[in-house]
Amino acid sequence: MKAYLILENGKVFEGESFGSIKEVVSEIVFNTSMTGYLEVLTDPSYYGQAVCMTYPLIGNYGINYNDMESDKIHMDAFIVHELCENPSNFRSQDDLNTILVKYDIPGIKGIDTRSLTTILRDNGTMNGLITTNEDYDLDECLNKIKAYSVKDAVLNVSTKEIYKEGNGKYKVALMDFGYKKSIVKSLVKRDCEVTIYPGDTKAEVIINSNCDGIMLSNGPGDPSENVKIIKEIKKLYDSNIPIFAICLGHQLMALANGFKTGKLKYGHRGGNHPVKDLINNKVYITAQNHGYYVLEDSLDKKIAEVAFINVNDKTNEGLRYIGKNIFTVQFHPEAAPGPLDSGYLFDMFIKMMGGKDNA
16 A cells, blocks of 8 residues: 655655554654664654654564563654565564554655655754545645644653562662663662652652652653643752653753753664763763753753763763762663663662662
């Protein structure tokens, strides 16, 4: 069955449909990871977005449900150049088409993903529509596309109940803004008991839990829209409990202290982004997935200092808060997919909570 991807600038890509058959409007982004398509599919940070994979062949090693980063697929649609329909891998339990059908996610294959990526790089991230309707009205589609925006992203992906993972020495309270399971796994294997809280949990609940440390997770959407959550994070900042924040959590902590965020032209999404640690003067290859970043010129140097920068575009990749046991990073030290170079940051968090460096 034919399928069409229509961008808000009027460009139309013709391909073939796979996965669920339905029409969606979404924000179109690209990911440069060569592997890890299942982890990308199940990363809640992609809520409200359709993801184009730049690597040309996707699906070749199948699907293993144990590798999922959440309990379902959160993105709106999946865009690939070539779909492998007969995966070969001893761990494979399903194929890519099957899991998209299972979670009612449409896909489009056979389009020129290099051309699409170039358009997004040159013109910036834009909205688009995917349809199997060969008689689509372009003007009508463009009106739908331009009217689309992502709303209430965090609350749509966050847990509604409090629950625990692990049974370790260090008690960590994780605020779920759309967390990846690999974050919890990284903490549990470092002797942590992790209690996961809904993203809109009041700060007093976290503080009164007698936790040893607080993790602010990754998540989707525009960080500045989370006004109520930002107010609660400011209370956590004032509590003097050790805090480690990743991606959206990093941005929310910055906003809680009066700093500002902006939107990147086309975002950082993939497993090959070089980041420099300004403390030890080393460069690490990192996994990233974000469209927003903290504006360095908005920082109050009495409150926080830049700890990491992106080697490619010099944007801020992390902050260390002055006089506080708080550090935050824009990238993903838990990776999945991607390199584990920056996993030492979890060891730093353990040390902040009174533990030994497990590096």
